[in-house]
Amino acid sequence: MSSTSPLTSELGGAGPLETPELSVVLPCLDEAATIGVCIEQVRKTLLANNISGEIIVADNGSSDNSREIAEALGATVVAVESRGYGSALMGGIAAARGKYIVMGDADGSYDFSHTPLFVDKLRSGYALVMGNRFQGGIRPGAMPPLHRYLGNPMLTAIGRLFFRANCHDFYCGLRGFTRAAYENMSLRTTGMEFASEMVVKAALFNMPVCEVPTTLSPDGRVGRSHLRTWHDGFRGLRFLLLYSPRWLFLYPGLSLIIVGIATATWLLPGPRRVGHSVLDIHTLLYGVVAILAGSQAVIFAFFTKVFGITEGLLPEDPRLTRAFRVFNLEKGLLAGGALLTAGVCIAVYSFYLWNRAGFGPMNPVVLVRLVAAVIVSVTVGVEIILSSFFLSILGIARK
Numbered sequence: 001m002s003s004t005s006p007l008t009s010e011l012g013g014a015g016p017l018e019t020p021e022l023s024v025v026l027p028c029l030d031e032a033a034t035i036g037v038c039i040e041q042v043r044k045t046l047l048a049n050n051i052s053g054e055i056i057v058a059d060n061g062s063s064d065n066s067r068e069i070a071e072a073l074g075a076t077v078v079a080v081e082s083r084g085y086g087s088a089l090m091g092g093i094a095a096a097r098g099k100y101i102v103m104g105d106a107d108g109s110y111d112f113s114h115t116p117l118f119v120d121k122l123r124s125g126y127a128l129v130m131g132n133r134f135q136g137g138i139r140p141g142a143m144p145p146l147h148r149y150l151g152n153p154m155l156t157a158i159g160r161l162f163f164r165a166n167c168h169d170f171y172c173g174l175r176g177f178t179r180a181a182y183e184n185m186s187l188r189t190t191g192m193e194f195a196s197e198m199v200v201k202a203a204l205f206n207m208p209v210c211e212v213p214t215t216l217s218p219d220g221r222v223g224r225s226h227l228r229t230w231h232d233g234f235r236g237l238r239f240l241l242l243y244s245p246r247w248l249f250l251y252p253g254l255s256l257i258i259v260g261i262a263t264a265t266w267l268l269p270g271p272r273r274v275g276h277s278v279l280d281i282h283t284l285l286y287g288v289v290a291i292l293a294g295s296q297a298v299i300f301a302f303f304t305k306v307f308g309i310t311e312g313l314l315p316e317d318p319r320l321t322r323a324f325r326v327f328n329l330e331k332g333l334l335a336g337g338a339l340l341t342a343g344v345c346i347a348v349y350s351f352y353l354w355n356r357a358g359f360g361p362m363n364p365v366v367l368v369r370l371v372a373a374v375i376v377s378v379t380v381g382v383e384i385i386l387s388s389f390f391l392s393i394l395g396i397a398r399k
Helices: 035-048 066-072 085-095 112-123 145-163 179-185 193-204 229-242 245-267 281-310 318-326 329-356 364-398
Strands: 022-028 053-059 076-079 100-103 128-132 175-178 209-213 272-274 277-279
Touching: 022 035, 022 066, 022 085, 022 112, 035 053, 035 066, 035 112, 053 066, 053 085, 066 076, 076 085, 085 100, 085 193, 100 112, 100 179, 112 128, 112 175, 112 209, 128 193, 145 193, 145 229, 145 245, 175 179, 175 193, 179 193, 193 209, 193 229, 229 245, 245 281, 245 364, 281 318, 281 364, 329 364
Parallel strands: 022 053, 022 100, 053 076, 128 209
Antiparallel strands: 100 175, 128 175, 272 277
C-alpha cells in the first residue's frame, strides 16, 4: 500500500505516467526527527543537477509521525508490514519506477548531495555503485570504534576474500544500482544481511561494481539505534559463510583430509618418535577422525553448492558443471564400492588374524591399525555411495 504525490513531476519534469531516471528509496522506522531533512536534501540535489527522479519512503511500521511528514513533503510513502531492514528496502524498491535506484538510511547520517556521483557511475555502465565512508570521511561520533576498527573492516575483508568483491565498505548504507541488476540479484534476506547479499550477489554474477567516496555523520535519531552490534555482526558473518560453501565446508574439509591422511600414512607402519615423545595408535586415531570429519565437510560443500544453484541462491558454476560431467552417479558408486570392498577385505583379514590367535587377546597395536583402516574405508565408501545418489536427486531437480 502506498500514497503517491506530485513530487516526481517536480523533480526533472517526469509526469505520473513517465518513467523517472532515478528513484531514491529511504527505509524508515520512527525517523520523524530526520526524515524531513533527508527528503529536502534529496529534492534539492536532484533539482540542482536536473535529475528526473522520485523519492520513495518505505515505512516499516513507524509509530511516530514519520509517514505524515514524508507525505507532506511530497514523497511517495510505501507501507511495508514485514519488519526488517531488507524487507523495508524490498518493499520500497518494488514500488520504485526509476531506471536507477539509490538507497540510503533516513536517519540523517548520509549526505544525499552525493547522489549525482552515484548516478554518473550508473550512467557510465556500472551495475552497483557503493559508497565508501572510509574514503569520504567518518565524522567524530558517527561510527562506534568497535564497528569502525574491527567489525566493518573484518567483515569487509572476509567478504573480499570469499567473493573477490570490489568493495572496501561492505556495509555502507548509501549505494546505487540499476533496476536490471537488482532484479537479476534476486535478493532474499530481510534483515541487515540485505546489504551484504547485494554486494555478494553482484560479485558472484560478475556485475561491474565501483565505489565513490561518501561521508558518514552522527545520526539524528531520537532513541536507540536499530543496529545491534553483536547480533547483527554475527548474522553478517553467518551470511558470508553460508554463501561461500568453499570457505565454510570445502577448504576446511580438504585441510582435515590432508592432515588426517598424512598422519595415518605416517603412523600405519608403526610408532614414530618425535624428540622424546612417541606417537602411536592414539595419534593415528586422531588422524582417522580428521579424515572422517573432512570427508563430511567436503560432501556438504557439494550439497550446499548444488542446492544453492538449484534454488537460485547462487549462480551457475561452470567448474561444477564440468566436474559432474566426469563424476556421475555410476562413477561415484564405483569409487564408493571400491573403498567399501577394500574395508571389508581388511576386516576379513583382521578376522583371520583373530582366528589364528584362537579368538583370544591380540596385540592392540596391530589390531587398532587394521580397524582404523577398516573404519576409514567403509565409512568414506558408504558416504560416497549415499552422496552420489543424493547429488543425482538434486541434479534431477535442477533439470
